[in-house]
Amino acid sequence: MEQVRQQEQLDNINNLTYDIKSILAVTKKKIRYFGRAIYKDKCIMCMIVSSLLAIIIIVVLAMTGNDNDKFTGVPKDTITEETGWE
Numbered sequence: 001m002e003q004v005r006q007q008e009q010l011d012n013i014n015n016l017t018y019d020i021k022s023i024l025a026v027t028k029k030k031i032r033y034f035g036r037a038i039y040k041d042k043c044i045m046c047m048i049v050s051s052l053l054a055i056i057i058i059v060v061l062a063m064t065g066n067d068n069d070k071f072t073g074v075p076k077d078t079i080t081e082e083t084g085w086e
Helices: 002-064 076-083
Strands: none
């Protein structure tokens, strides 16, 4: 009798261990998925912030008048004479 009860306990422990292993496998897959998603989100956020900073810098340079031929190599007077833009 005692031996049968102990065997049942061992079987229950074995089943529980199998369940835990399968749960851990699923959890590992989910953690990998979320890790990749977070990495992609960080890359996208860095690209957005970099683009916004570049736009802000360009606007500030244009507003202060410091953009004369530093980036294009063409003096501002030449551009306004040919296109009529100011």
